[in-house]
Amino acid sequence: MTYTTLIAAEDLSRHVHDADWVVLDCRHDLTAPDAGRDAYESGHIPGAQFARVDEDLSDKSPGPHGEFRGRHPLPERTAFVETLRRWGVNHGTQVVAYDAQGGMFAARLWWMLRWTGHEAVAVLDGGIQSWQALGLPLATTPVSRPRGNAMPNYPLVSTVSADDVMANLTNPVYTVIDARAPDRFRGENETLDPVGGHIPGAKSRFFKDNLQADGRFKPEDQLRADFSALSIAPEKTIMQCGSGVTACHNLLAMEIAGLRGAALYPGSWSEWCSDKSRPVATGN
Incomplete structure (x- = not known):
């Protein structure tokens, strides 16, 4: 399997x-x-x-x-x-x-x-x-494995650039989903985001909303309902966060839910806000 x-x-x-x-x-x-x-x-x-x-x-x-x-x-x-x-x-x-x-x-x-x-x-x-x-053991010994022979193949996922996101502001085809915590999305957390706010038009989907209280992912049908409530088409969706890390959590949750085709903006907010010519929105 x-x-x-x-x-x-x-x-x-x-x-x-x-x-x-x-x-x-x-x-x-x-x-x-x-x-x-x-x-x-x-x-x-x-x-x-x-x-x-x-x-x-x-x-x-x-x-x-x-x-x-x-x-x-x-x-x-x-x-x-x-x-x-x-x-x-x-x-x-x-x-x-x-x-x-x-x-x-x-x-x-x-x-x-x-x-x-x-x-x-x-x-x-x-x-x-x-x-x-489960009471399963942990180890502290160093791990060494024989060298592998992995080869690059055709990507199973897609990415967009800052220029693509900027172009989408004037010709909106994609919906941007932001995986950061709500206070960061609103522009209220200066510790992690010295420039606060979000990409104009973006919607908030905190990555932790994909999880149950025990830290495991929600069931497939619940995740599908959650993302469907955002009124998005997966293949017309861009996932972003602070630096392209937690956005992948939303992409995994969508894959579990059978909602495939969303793209990652790898630079995310930290790249976007580094250029003062790019617009910023705050609040909800």
């Missing part, structure tokens, strides 16, 4: 030692960059390797003209495929990503593998907490 959206801790426990399964720990803290690595070293799912959000899942170099591309811009696809090979990912490998934040960071890795054309990737539903809730 191939897992392409979510996997339960019970199912992962039966495969965690399989030779062609790769488990990646994506724990991270936006305000404490070393917290994820520290948590990994204190205890991780056996066999898991650590995926660094700021380095493995991002390339913070500027654009071709020196422009700022956001807090977590995407690496080149070929460079990320090389990272997958370092982790031991092959063409048919089942990849499982997890974190301790409800999938906030694991969903970014899920999306990025799909971006390379790799379909067999899933997020651990409920994160490492669901693993621990």
